[in-house]
């Protein structure tokens with residue numbers, strides 16, 4: 001566990017493999033991860049369809065990544081909590097609630113960024129259809 005491993009391409013590839021397994025587990029087991037990933041994909045497709053500016057796409061990608069990362073950490077913390085304390089415990093409640101709060105804050109932030117970016121584009125499209 002504590003031994004220092006030398007850098008090699010094989011170790012690097014193994015780390016990627018472990019990380020990808022983690023993504024697969026989260027998507028398979030966590031409903032919220034599926035929902036957030038779905039919303040992320042929709043936001044990204046919408047960015048391409050609406051032809052957003054480069055910095056707007058950067059903001060959208062950052063928002064998606066922010067929520068997905070918060071979701072992954074939350075899942076890891078939930079799993080750790082369930083492993084160390086399968087029974088109801090007020091300290092576990094506190095830890096899980098704080099962890100869930102991180103996801104909530106990330107999702108609200110991404111939502112506000114989405115509204116700020118997409119509103120102008122969607123209003124433009126709507127006005128084209130509504131003006132005679």
Ligand SMILES: Nc1ncnc2c1ncn2[C@@H]1O[C@H](COP(=O)(O)OP(=O)(O)OP(=O)(O)O)[C@@H](O)[C@H]1O
Pocket residue numbers: 030031032078085086087088089090092093094096097100
């Ligand atoms: N062992 C526990 N002890 C005390 N409270 C708990 C415990 N497990 C869950 N809770 C409470 O229930 C809430 C939901 O926890 P849970 O682990 O079911 O996550 P979830 O919101 O259902 O997420 P997910 O659907 O991703 O698993 C927690 O935020 C916490 O308030």
